[in-house]
Amino acid sequence: MSKNSNLDPYEELANAIVLQAVRDYREANKKLSRGRKNRDAQDTKDECLRFFRSKWFSLLTDLDPEFLIRRLDEEVTA
Structure with a gap:
């Protein structure tokens, strides 16, 4: 069982794609x-x-x- 058992497998997959x-x-x-x-x-x-700017990301x-x-770019300048 995953750490976030309250998420369905599709949500977990979507989160994993974005995090990667x-x-x-x-x-x-x-x-x-x-x-x-x-x-x-x-x-x-x-x-x-x-x-990040694609329709797929927004889905x-x-x-x-x-x-x-912006936040990711700020990490480099910080």
Whole structure:
């Protein structure tokens, strides 16, 4: 049984998808913040941004994508 037994399996899957995108975005942002050009990290960040702003993202979660992106970007500058 999962930690969040009050969520149905589809909600758990949706949350896992969003959380993985957040982890991927954080990792790419961290690599890019080092000042070197990293094509793979930039591609990952761009892909995550497209996902966050997609209709699919809005079907998976009620999070405001622009708020989420701002918060993730603030982590790098903090």
